[in-house]
Amino acid sequence: MTVSKFIRKLLKLKDVIVVRFEFRGRNGEFHLWVKPLKNGALCPECRRRGRILRTMDHRLWQDVPICGWSVLFHYRPREIMCRRHGRVQELIPWADAYARVTYRFEYGMLLYCQLMTQKGAAKILHVPKSTLSDQLHRTIGRLREGHRIRDLKTIGMDEISYCKGRKYATVVYDLDRSRVVWVGRGKGRETIDRFFNEALSDYQKGQILWACCDMSAAYIGAIEEHCPKATLVLDRFHIVKALNEAVDEVRKQQWREASDHERKVLRGLRWLLFMHSAHRSKKDSRILNALRKGNRRIHRAWVLKDEFEQFWEYGAPWAAERFIKRWCTAALQSRLEPIRDFVKMLRKHVHRILPFIEKAITNAKAEGLNRIIRNVKNRASGFRSLPAFVDMIFLTVGDLDIPAQIPVKFRTV
């Protein structure tokens, strides 16, 4: 076995010949002068041999490091004349046409960035972090190019913050597949309209049968306008949250009016009131039941909140509807202002809440995805620019498996 064949075998280089190699001391660089097998000159489109027109400038490609050595490829690609495709740069077997890194480097980069911070990935791949971020953006952009949303039937939408909570982006989910399909700068109607107009065809909009969002008028308005066949279901999580907030408002009012002596009973109640009955201990229930004597108004608000949990368990829509009607009447009789506001909201949206009984879709899946997104955000200690954040969202929870877009034979790191 010749040395160059040995290197080819060791580095698992396919369709490549090693002409010459050199170790460059200090920085630990392993330089390889390579060329395509059988003299190349293949058209990247049709893979047919073309007439060589000229040799282009010398170029360098970074490959994945091996045993601490950075690996660099040298080659002068040629411009060829293809009968069908005209003047083109010949096919480079180890990298995309204009990439500065090999396919294998790209695969490693995508894989590492899914698992760890970009800083960590940059260290493993022997490049500065800024270079890695730029490269990641280029690679993901190229691999996602031309990707279309497919078979979207159940959508969810939500907003996320970035740049230390100062800026917002809107995220659209495919809730059947638990994937992110779209991310856009900003929040509100304008952003969502952009999604429907740019990312979906009219046919695709007609295919959407279920939609899930919070109570914001922007989301509801956009869904009702763009998705004529969709049944809108308000997200359970947001409704529960609104009710919890109403109960908390009652607690705050009572706290403000209470004397020092009365406050003793009210201390530490906040999280207890939020708690779902299934998670309460006996001691928790005892404290809450004691409120009946301690503070009747908070007790009343809490009982209503607890009763409302039943709603989500109904199997028959008519029974759920009857329950809501009765619950609303009881809640209004409580004469608790924040609870009455919640009832108003509930009555306004009741036709968007009842379909939950038929199809229990919630943004819960989206909340799960949101958690992953938050992890990604925290891992990078907050993204400053949206494109960098979007790259990571698509890489970790996007609807396209990005590493799988790299040709199979290069998926080794």
Ligand SMILES: [Zn+2]
């Ligand atoms: Zn061709």
